[in-house]
Amino acid sequence: MSAAELGLAVSVFLACAVEAVEALTIVLAMGTTRSWRPTWYGVAAATVALAVVVAIAGPALTALPLGVLRVVVGGLLLVFGLQWLRKAILRAAGLKALHDEAALFAEESERARAVAHGPERAGIDPYAFTVSFKGVLLEGLEVVFIVLTFGANQHRIGLAAIAALAAVAVVVAVGFAVRAPLARVPENALKFAVGVMLASFGTFWSAEGAGAHWPGGDAALLVIIPGLLIAALTIVSWLRRAAASRLVERSA
Amino acid sequence: MNAVRRVALGVWDFVVGDDWITAAGVAVAIAITAMIASSGAAAWWVMPAAVLVLLVQSVGRALRGG
Numbered sequence: 223m224s225a226a227e228l229g230l231a232v233s234v235f236l237a238c239a240v241e242a243v244e245a246l247t248i249v250l251a252m253g254t255t256r257s258w259r260p261t262w263y264g265v266a267a268a269t270v271a272l273a274v275v276v277a278i279a280g281p282a283l284t285a286l287p288l289g290v291l292r293v294v295v296g297g298l299l300l301v302f303g304l305q306w307l308r309k310a311i312l313r314a315a316g317l318k319a320l321h322d323e324a325a326l327f328a329e330e331s332e333r334a335r336a337v338a339h340g341p342e343r344a345g346i347d348p349y350a351f352t353v354s355f356k357g358v359l360l361e362g363l364e365v366v367f368i369v370l371t372f373g374a375n376q377h378r379i380g381l382a383a384i385a386a387l388a389a390v391a392v393v394v395a396v397g398f399a400v401r402a403p404l405a406r407v408p409e410n411a412l413k414f415a416v417g418v419m420l421a422s423f424g425t426f427w428s429a430e431g432a433g434a435h436w437p438g439g440d441a442a443l444l445v446i447i448p449g450l451l452i453a454a455l456t457i458v459s460w461l462r463r464a465a466a467s468r469l470v471e472r473s474a
Numbered sequence: 475m476n477a478v479r480r481v482a483l484g485v486w487d488f489v490v491g492d493d494w495i496t497a498a499g500v501a502v503a504i505a506i507t508a509m510i511a512s513s514g515a516a517a518w519w520v521m522p523a524a525v526l527v528l529l530v531q532s533v534g535r536a537l538r539g540g
Contacts, residue, residue, distance in 0.1 A: 293504060298489055300525070301500050305491045308532045317537065363488065421525060429521040432504050433511030436518050446522060453526055457533060 226440040229447070230372050231385045233419035237368045238389035240412050241361040246393055247323050247403040248357030251330035254401075256350035263346060264354030272362040276370070283374040292375055293431025299371045300424025307417030311454055313410050315461035320410050323403040365390075368420070375427050418454060422447040493535065499528045 223231070252261040283291065312318035330353075337349050369386045373379030397404055426436065426443055436442035490497045503524030510517035 293508075297500055297504055300521075301497045302489055304496050304500070304525070304529055304532060305493060307529060308493070308496075308536060311529075311533055312536060367488070421529075425521045425525050428500070428504050429507050429518055432507035432517070432521075434507050434517040434520070435511075442518070449522070450525065453529070457530065461533070461537075 224440060225444060226376060227378060227381060229419065229423065229443055230376055230378060231381055233416065233423065234368055234372055234382045234385040235389045236412055236419070237416045238365045238386040239393055239407075240409060240416060241365050242390045242393035243323060243397075243404045243407050243409060244321075244326075245358050245361035246397040247327045248330055248361075249354050250397065250401070250403055251327050251334060252350045252354045252357075255331045255334040257347050260346040260348070260350040261354045264351040264356075265358050267351075268355045268358035268362060271359055272366055275363070275366055279366070279370055280374070280379060283370055284377070284379065286374075289431055289433075291431070292427040295371045295375055296424050296427025296429075296431050298424075299375075299420055300428050302367065303417055303420025303422075303424045306413065307421050307450075307454060310410070310414040310417045311457050311461070314414055314458045316465065317461060321413070323407070323409065327403040372423065375423075414454070418447060418451045422450050425450070493532055495535065496528050496532045499524065499531075503528075 249261055249265060252264070283295065286294070309318060313320055334349065334353070365386055369382040370379070373382030393404065422443065425446055430436065438445075503521055506524075507517045507520040510520060
């Protein structure tokens with residue numbers, strides 16, 4: 223396995239694990255507070271919808287010439303990754319609330335309990351169905367985007383899909399074993415790492431797609447990824463110092 | 475609002491989010507890379523430099539609430 227393929231597998235696994243943890247929280251909240259049957263129907267319907275997206279977008283992407291694919295998909299991945307990384311930096315610097323699955327589970331469960339059980343449609347609680355469907359679909363779309371962009375760019379959609387399925391399987395197995403949201407997963411650190419990986423691969427592919435040649439070829443990723451990580455950590459440290467000095471100024 | 479417009483807005487929001495300036499910056503950086511590469515000069519350095527500038531600017535805008 224080349225460095226780029228290993229990076230692909232690790233990036234997709236981590237990104238999908240994070241999304242699966244978030245989807246699991248919603249599914250568990252619906253299943254335990256409302257009813258499992260409509261929750262499972264919602265999960266199944268979202269899975270079918272995601273499969274349709276993959277079936278349409280996958281072949282369409284792989285049919286594009288590699289140069290076009292890399293510049294378009296690399297650019298999209300970079301924009302997406304920078305968005306993800308910005309939020310992760312703000313969280314790490316203490317300027318944005320950390321993602322807390324236990325709190326989200328409590329919030330979602332409370333909301334579900336507050337909604338009255340209305341008339342069922344075909345024996346299904348529409349609230350549990352809709353919330354679990356939307357939760358899995360929205361988190362799943364991010365997984366699909368990452369799998370397709372990473373997989374198509376390296377012509378390794380199979381490897382990306384295996385990494386994604388492995389992540390979802392691990393999260394679901396652990397989640398249902400403990401019957402609780404996975405609050406102890408270091409989700410914020412994972413999101414930081416994923417942001418760095420998405421933006422790094424996006425940088426690499428978009429430049430290649432635009433006609434640039436990286437010194438060292440794929441090995442350039444071994445410089446881009448740690449380089450961006452150091453830059454992001456430097457921004458976090460700078461933001462923390464700036465916040466601390468503002469606090470000292472105010473208390474003086 | 476028709477379905478196509480809703481889908482387009484959904485895709486825009488999904489990929490670009492609340493920071494269109496970063497998306498525009500990435501597009502400009504790719505265009506500059508392509509121009510330099512087509513002249514035969516080394517162009518690999520443009521994207522990493524642009525990413526660092528765009529990331530700092532994006533965090534700065536988020537802090538200012540813009």
